[in-house]
Amino acid sequence: MPEEVKKILENLKAFPKKALGQNFLINKTKINKISEELLKYDTDEIIEIGPGLGAITEKIAHSKKRITCIEKDGKLYDYLVNKFIDSPDLHVIKKDILNTSLKKIRTKKKAIVFGNLPYNIASQIVIKFVDEFYMEKVAGIFMFQKEVAERILSAPKSKAYNAFTLKIQSFFEIKKILSLNEADFWPPPKIKSTLVMLRPKTKNKKIYENYTEFNAFLSLSFSSKRKTLINNLQKNFPREKILLALKKISKNENIRAEELDNEDFFEIFYYLKNQK
Numbered sequence: 001m002p003e004e005v006k007k008i009l010e011n012l013k014a015f016p017k018k019a020l021g022q023n024f025l026i027n028k029t030k031i032n033k034i035s036e037e038l039l040k041y042d043t044d045e046i047i048e049i050g051p052g053l054g055a056i057t058e059k060i061a062h063s064k065k066r067i068t069c070i071e072k073d074g075k076l077y078d079y080l081v082n083k084f085i086d087s088p089d090l091h092v093i094k095k096d097i098l099n100t101s102l103k104k105i106r107t108k109k110k111a112i113v114f115g116n117l118p119y120n121i122a123s124q125i126v127i128k129f130v131d132e133f134y135m136e137k138v139a140g141i142f143m144f145q146k147e148v149a150e151r152i153l154s155a156p157k158s159k160a161y162n163a164f165t166l167k168i169q170s171f172f173e174i175k176k177i178l179s180l181n182e183a184d185f186w187p188p189p190k191i192k193s194t195l196v197m198l199r200p201k202t203k204n205k206k207i208y209e210n211y212t213e214f215n216a217f218l219s220l221s222f223s224s225k226r227k228t229l230i231n232n233l234q235k236n237f238p239r240e241k242i243l244l245a246l247k248k249i250s251k252n253e254n255i256r257a258e259e260l261d262n263e264d265f266f267e268i269f270y271y272l273k274n275q276k
Helices: 002-011 026-038 076-083 120-131 146-153 163-169 211-221 230-233 238-250 262-275
Strands: 046-047 064-071 088-093 112-116 138-145 170-182 195-198
Touching: 026 112, 026 138, 026 170, 026 195, 064 076, 076 088, 112 120, 120 138, 120 146, 120 163, 120 195, 138 146, 138 170, 146 163, 146 170, 146 195, 163 170, 163 211, 163 262, 211 230, 211 262, 230 238, 238 262
Parallel strands: 046 064, 046 112, 064 088, 112 138
Antiparallel strands: 138 195, 170 195
């Protein structure tokens, strides 16, 4: 399959662009596994970020679901439009994902967003996804650099656990689907990858109605990992109120942010908000 990819790119007079994170998936077994995951999810629409040469896209093109592919590279965009010209439910748009509203692209209520994300902007993309769909019935399946995936999947008291982790875990159930090695791609990246699913949680109304404020609260909570939660939060909240909030969830005053789960943060946030 690497030769097949090279031949297509030669015909297009194109080459893998490092700046766009163009490492094309060539492992057919894993291509099939990812396609199966996308198709078995109960949804009416698939939005694919960075389809590249369409290795996954062609597996789902005739699924009778609406499919929208977002491709920034002009030559790959032209190639995909021509490749899928006979697929009426498949639409290719030429856009930069960081400057594109996924919410405006989505046309169906139940949708899933998929992407083999460029490693240099993967964190930005997943945060964009959460910001746009935290209160929607939209799931995500994303391929990340292994270390980023570990951060998203991390549990309290682990080194990788932080505000980025909590922001995602507060609104989505996280599940590891697949590990990928360097040889699964061409050209092979210098890092391993992990495919992760984000499935929307039952919404906590108190939190999603105060989404921006809650995210600022998380950032403040983790503003200095060397400090206790009280020391971080008392920049914005009275110490005695924070102590009462911790007592309410049976935590001591020396607790640090990385020792608490998202339910703990929900309780503390809502208590302090009501005490203002």
